[in-house]
Amino acid sequence: xxxxxxxxxxxxxxALLVSLLAAAMPAAASPRVGDRPTVVLAILDxxxxxxxxxxxxxxxxxxxxxxxxxxxxxxxxxxxxAAGHAAILxxxxxxxxxxxxxxxxxxxxxxxxxSSPRLLEAPTIIEQAAGAGxxxxxxxxxxxVRSLLGEGADLSVSPGLVPSWVLEKVGPPPDESTxxxxxxxxxxxxxxxxxxxxxxxxxxxxPGALVVLNLAGPDKVGHRFGPVPAPETTHCxxxxxxxxxxxxxxxxxxxxxxxxxxxxxxxxxxPVSRAILPSEILESAGAGDCAxxxxxxxxxxxxxxTEQAAAIAALKNTEGVAEVMGPSDEARMRIHxxxxxxxxxxxxAGEGYMFIESAALMDYTRGSHGALLESDVVVPLIAYGxxxxxxxxxxxxxxxxxxxxxxxLLGIEK
Ligand SMILES: [Zn+2]
Numbered sequence: 001x002x003x004x005x006x007x008x009x010x011x012x013x014x015a016l017l018v019s020l021l022a023a024a025m026p027a028a029a030s031p032r033v034g035d036r037p038t039v040v041l042a043i044l045d046x047x048x049x050x051x052x053x054x055x056x057x058x059x060x061x062x063x064x065x066x067x068x069x070x071x072x073x074x075x076x077x078x079x080x081x082a083a084g085h086a087a088i089l090x091x092x093x094x095x096x097x098x099x100x101x102x103x104x105x106x107x108x109x110x111x112x113x114x115s116s117p118r119l120l121e122a123p124t125i126i127e128q129a130a131g132a133g134x135x136x137x138x139x140x141x142x143x144x145v146r147s148l149l150g151e152g153a154d155l156s157v158s159p160g161l162v163p164s165w166v167l168e169k170v171g172p173p174p175d176e177s178t179x180x181x182x183x184x185x186x187x188x189x190x191x192x193x194x195x196x197x198x199x200x201x202x203x204x205x206x207p208g209a210l211v212v213l214n215l216a217g218p219d220k221v222g223h224r225f226g227p228v229p230a231p232e233t234t235h236c237x238x239x240x241x242x243x244x245x246x247x248x249x250x251x252x253x254x255x256x257x258x259x260x261x262x263x264x265x266x267x268x269x270x271p272v273s274r275a276i277l278p279s280e281i282l283e284s285a286g287a288g289d290c291a292x293x294x295x296x297x298x299x300x301x302x303x304x305x306t307e308q309a310a311a312i313a314a315l316k317n318t319e320g321v322a323e324v325m326g327p328s329d330e331a332r333m334r335i336h337x338x339x340x341x342x343x344x345x346x347x348x349a350g351e352g353y354m355f356i357e358s359a360a361l362m363d364y365t366r367g368s369h370g371a372l373l374e375s376d377v378v379v380p381l382i383a384y385g386x387x388x389x390x391x392x393x394x395x396x397x398x399x400x401x402x403x404x405x406x407x408x409l410l411g412i413e414k
Contacts, residue, residue: 036208037387038255039409040198041262041402042244043088043212044237045081045142046219046369048268049073049380051228051237060241061263061382064248068384075267075399077335078102078298079369079376081219082114084266084399085145089212090122091403093336097122099148103293104341105302111293115147125403125410126153126212132412135205139197141190141216149212155201159190169200183224184232187217188239195243199250207255210410215240219269226366227269227375233367251385260387260409264402265379270297272368274352275359276320285314293343294355297371300343311345320353322371335372348372383409 049072055062076087076094078101086092086099094100098121103111112119126149130136138150143160150156157166159173174189198211217236225232244261251259278299282288287307293300303311308326315324325331327344337346349355354368369376381402383393391408395401407413 035258035411037410038202038205038207038209038211038251038259039262039387039406040202040211040213040247040251040260041088041264041406042195043085043214044218044240044263044265044380045214045216046222046227046267046269046367047237047265047379048227048270048375049265049378050375051218051233051269052380052382054228055234055237055241059238060245061237062241064241064244064261064263064384065380065382068382068388069393070380070382071394071396072378073264073381073396073399073401074377075265075379077337077372077377078295079267079371080295080298081142081266082144082148085149085214086114086120088264088266088399088402089124089126089149090120091125091400092122093400095336095339095342098339098341100337100339100341101293101298101300101343102295103300105291105343109291111291113144115144117148117151120148124149125406126210128407128412129210129410130154132410133208134410134412135201135209137198137201137205137209137211139194139201139211140214141187141194142214145214153212154205155197157194157197166197166200169204170196184217184221184236187220188236191215191217191236191240192243195240195247199247202247202250202254207258210406214266218265222269222367223365224367226271230366233269248385257386260383260385260391262388262402262406262409263380263382263384264399266399267369268373268376268379269367269369270351270371270373270375271366272296272352272354273362273366274320274354275356275362276318276349276353277357277359278347278355279357281314281318282311285310287311287314294357295370296354296356296368297349297373297376299347299349299355301345301347302343303345308345315345315347318347320350321347322350323348 090097136153137155140146140158143158146158291302325346
C-alpha cells in the first residue's frame with residue numbers, strides 16, 4: 001500500500017467515525033440542525049425602538065411584535081449604516097470586524113467608504129449560511145450595503161445593480177429621476193420593491209434560504225422629516241409593514257411552518273435642529289487641512305501629531321459637542337473604538353446637534369444619528385413566524401447578538 005493510499009484509507013475511516021459520532025449525538029432542541037428553514041432578516045435603516053410604540057395599533061410591525069417576540073437591543077458606535085450592518089451580520093463589534101464607521105483613512109491619505117467585502121475582518125452569517133447549503137440573498141435599498149455584504153450571495157441586488165432575473169420577475173426599482181417629486185412615496189415604493197424581490201427569491205429558492213433586506217425608507221425619510229412621530233416617517237414604517245405582511249404570506253406558502261422573520265435596525269434616529277461645522281472649528285485650531293469624516297452625530301478626525309492637541313481642545317470647546325476622544329482615551333474601550341481604522345480623534349454630538357458640512361443643509365434635515373444617545377443606539381428586535389417560537393431571543397442585549405439568533409433559526413453553528 002503506497003503512502004497516498006494509506007492516507008486516503010485513513011481519511012475514509014476518519015470520515016466514517018465522524019459521521020457515526022454525529023449520528024449518535026442527541027438532537028438539539030427545535031429548530032434542528034438539518035432542517036431547511038427560510039429565514040428573513042429585515043433591517044429597518046434608521047429606526048429607533050421607540051418608533052414602534054408610536055405607530056398606529058393596527059400597523060403590521062406592532063402586530064408582529066405583539067404576536068412574536070419584541071425587545072430592545074443596543075447597536076454599536078458609531079450608530080451609523082455600515083458599522084451597524086456589519087455588526088449585525090458578523091456578530092462582532094466594529095473593533096473585531098473592521099467596519100468602524102462610514103469612512104476610514106487609506107494608506108495614501110484619502111478617505112475610503114466601507115463598501116467592499118475585503119474590508120470585513122470577520123465572516124458574515126450570509127457566508128456561513130451559504131456554506132451550510134442555504135440559498136442566500138442580499139436585497140438592499142442602499143448600494144453601499146449591497147456592495148459591503150452582497151458579494152457571493154446567490155442574489156445580490158440594489159437599485160444600482162439589478163440582475164435581469166429581477167427585471168423579469170419583479171421589474172425595475174422606482175425611477176431615480178422622480179425621487180424628489182414625492183420623496184416619501186418614492187422611498188416607500190423602493191422598500192416595497194426590495195420586499196417584492198425578496199418574495200420572488202423565496203418562491204424561486206424554495207425551502208432553505210437566508211434573505212437579508214435593507215429597507216432604506218425609514219432612514220431617508222427620517223433624516224428629511226425627523227423620526228416617528230413625524231407623520232411622513234410613521235407612514236413609511238406602516239407601508240414597509242404592509243409589504244412585510246405580504247412577504248409573510250409568501251413564506252407560509254413556500255416554507256409552511258418552517259420560517260421566521262427577524263426585524264431590527266442598524267441604528268436609530270434623533271430629532272436635530274442645530275449644526276456643528278467641523279471645517280470652521282478645525283480651521284480655527286490650525287488643523288483645517290486634516291482628513292475628517294462626519295456622519296451626523298459623529299466626527300472622525302485624522303490630525304497630524306502637531307495638530308492633534310489643538311484639534312481636540314477646539315472640539316471640546318464647541319457648543320453641542322458631548323464628548324471628544326483622543327487616541328489613547330479609555331472611553332474608546334467602552335465603545336469598542338480601538339481598531340486602527342477608528343480615527344485618532346473622535347467627537348460625538350449631543351442631543352439636538354449634528355456635524356454637517358454646511359449650515360444651509362439644516363433646512364432639509366430634521367433627523368440625525370451616529371452618536372451615543374439612547375434614540376440613536378436603542379433599536380427594535382422583533383422575531384416572528386413559526387420557527388421563531390423555538391428560539392430564545394430574550395437574552396440578546398446588543399445587535400451583535402443577532403447573528404447567533406439567525407444561526408439558531410437556521411439550525412447552523414455560529
Ligand atoms: Zn443606516
